[in-house]
Amino acid sequence: MRRFWFLIVIGGLGLAVLLALGGWQLQRLAWKSAVLADITARMATPLDGLPAQPEEARDEYRSLxxxxxxxxGALRVLTSRPPDGPGYRVIAPFRLADGRRVMLDRGFLPEADKDSTLPAGPDRVEGNLLWPDDVNSFTPAPNIERNIWFARDVAPMARALGTEPLLIVARSESLPGTDPMPVSVNIPNDHLEYALTWFALAAGWFGMCLYFIAVRRRG
Structure with a gap:
């Protein structure tokens, strides 16, 4: 009898854990969906010029x-883009009519063209404000001598260019020379699949427990 109740207790605890994990993933799904909807709404809501004091929490992804x-004096940030292969993002200083200087991500430049002279001059830019999260503990320090950066690290790049620590990622430019790599939302949202996996495991666990209980009772 003790073994019988032991199976029931273990089975119930295991089922509760698996169901709780599935429910937690559904909560994560709702949270992630809200985040993605907020980003989409920001990207569709243009700013009326560059704010005097942009804030990441309020203005990131906003179009302008x-x-x-x-x-x-543009910087080169190592990247790759299918199907073009390796290349560089071009981060150039951009002077506005009021004298403010910010950074402009002009897009992709093939590796073979790294040291080519890009056109500078008057430009009309459509883009999005971005505070990229490219840097981690494994990111190497930039090779200043060769002008190769390994991530878009806003503050150090701004110091190198003498601009405000603001980055605008171009969607289009009137000035030719590079191929824009517009802001895209690549935040994975696989929580529904995870939830279904946990619920499937819960169903399998429940069926297995019923089987062992039935066998135990017959024995």
Whole structure:
């Protein structure tokens, strides 16, 4: 009899844990869906020019149109893009009409063209404000001598270019020279699949427990 009740207790605890994990993933699904909906709404809501004091929590992903001058001295950030392969993001200083200088992510440049001279001058940019989260503990320090950066690290890049620590990622430009890599939302949202997996395991566990209980009772 003790073994019988032991099976019931273990079975119930295991079922409760698996169901709780499935429910937690459904909560994560709701949270992630809300985050993605908020980003989509921001990207669809344009700013009326560059705010005097942009805030990441409020302004990230917001679209805007700016006119100014692309200046020389752009940084190169190592990247890759299918099917083009390895290349560089071009991060250039961009001077607005009011004198503010910010960074402009002009897009992709093939590896073979790394040291080519890109056109500078007056430009009309449509893009999005972004505070990229590219840097982690494994990111190497930039090779300043060769002008190769390994991530878009906003604060150090701004110091290198002498601009505000603000990055605008171009969707389109009137000035040619690079191929824009617009902001895209690549946040995975696999929580429904995880929830279904936990619930499937719960169903399997429940069926297995019923089987062992039935066998035990017959024995």
């Amino acid at each position: 149109t700016l006119e100014g001058t692309v200046e020389k």
